[in-house]
Every structure is written in structure tokens, then in C-alpha cells.
Amino acid sequence: xxxxxxxxxxxxxxxxxxxxxxxxxxxxxxxxxxxxxxxxxxxxxxxxxxxxxxxxxxxxxxxxxxxxxxxxxxxxxxxxxxxxxxxxxxxxxxxxxxxxxxxxxxxxxxxxxxxxxxxxxxxxxxxxxxxxxxxxxxxx
Numbered sequence: 001x002x003x004x005x006x007x008x009x010x011x012x013x014x015x016x017x018x019x020x021x022x023x024x025x026x027x028x029x030x031x032x033x034x035x036x037x038x039x040x041x042x043x044x045x046x047x048x049x050x051x052x053x054x055x056x057x058x059x060x061x062x063x064x065x066x067x068x069x070x071x072x073x074x075x076x077x078x079x080x081x082x083x084x085x086x087x088x089x090x091x092x093x094x095x096x097x098x099x100x101x102x103x104x105x106x107x108x109x110x111x112x113x114x115x116x117x118x119x120x121x122x123x124x125x126x127x128x129x130x131x132x133x134x135x136x137x138x139x140x
Contacts, residue, residue: 002050009039010053017060033060051078051086058093068097087117092130099137108137 013036020029040053051074058070071094078086091114098107111134118127 002052003048006039006043006048006050006053010036010056013039014056014059021060029060033057036060049077051075051081051083051090055086055090055093058090064097064101068094068101071097084117084120085123088114088121088123088126088130091117092126092133095133104137108134111137 013032017029017032017036020032036053036057040057043049043053054070054074054077058067058074061067061070071090075087075090075094078090091110095107095110095114098104098110111130114130115127115134118130121127
């Protein structure tokens with residue numbers, strides 16, 4: 001379970017990051033991103049380390065390859081705590097970026113993993129997105 005104070009800080013930063021991105025305010029976005037990155041690094045390998053913060057950081061990472069690496073880190077942390085919700089959403093997000101990078105094989109594998117994790121989650125919309133994308137990629 002994510003620490004409430006940490007969750008609120010990450011959520012607040014994500015809202016501010018979205019607002020800065022919407023306004024194309026690169027300076028503010030960069031400062032907020034640095035703040036979120038610092039939170040992740042400060043909490044890494046402590047009892048406050050949680051996949052949610054790493055997933056959020058990856059969500060706002062502009063370089064696609066760096067974002068995929070961020071999702072990979074978030075996924076590892078989700079697997080440690082066996083959080084099926086996080087494992088599903090992270091693998092799905094990673095797969096969509098891998099498709100943009102032309103890494104279809106890796107994307108299919110992540111979608112297959114996401115589908116397995118999603119068996120145990122309540123988010124029916126995410127399950128459908130995973131299934132639909134996987135079906136599109138594996139249809140002959």
C-alpha cells in the first residue's frame with residue numbers, strides 16, 4: 001500500500017505536470033519533473049518505495065526509450081509487492097510505447113503479461129484495452 005502522504009505528493013505533482021504540459025511551459029514542467037524524480041530517488045529501496053511513483057515518473061518522461069526503462073523499473077517494483085493492478089497498467093503503458101518505437105515483439109510480450117495480471121483486477125476498461133490491442137497485434 002502506498003503511503004498516503006507520498007500518494008498525495010505524487011498525485012499533486014502529476015496534476016501540475018499535466019497543466020504545465022498543456023500550456024507548453026517547458027521550464028515549469030522541467031522543475032516539476034525534477035521534483036518527482038527526486039521523490040522517486042529519495043524513496044528508492046526504502047519502505048516508501050512504490051511502483052506508483054515510478055509509473056507516474058515514466059508517464060511524464062518525454063524520451064520514449066527512457067520512459068520504457070522507467071516503466072520497466074516500475075514493473076519490477078510492482079512484481080515485488082505482487083500488485084496486479086500496477087503490473088497490468090504498467091505493462092500496458094510500456095507496450096504502447098514499445099509499439100511507437102517499433103518494438104512489436106516486446107510489446108506483444110508485455111501485453112500478454114498484462115493480460116495475465118489483469119485477470120485479477122476490477123478495471124474492466126483496462127482489461128478491454130489490453131485485449132483489443134493484443135488481438136490487433138496478433139491477428140493474422
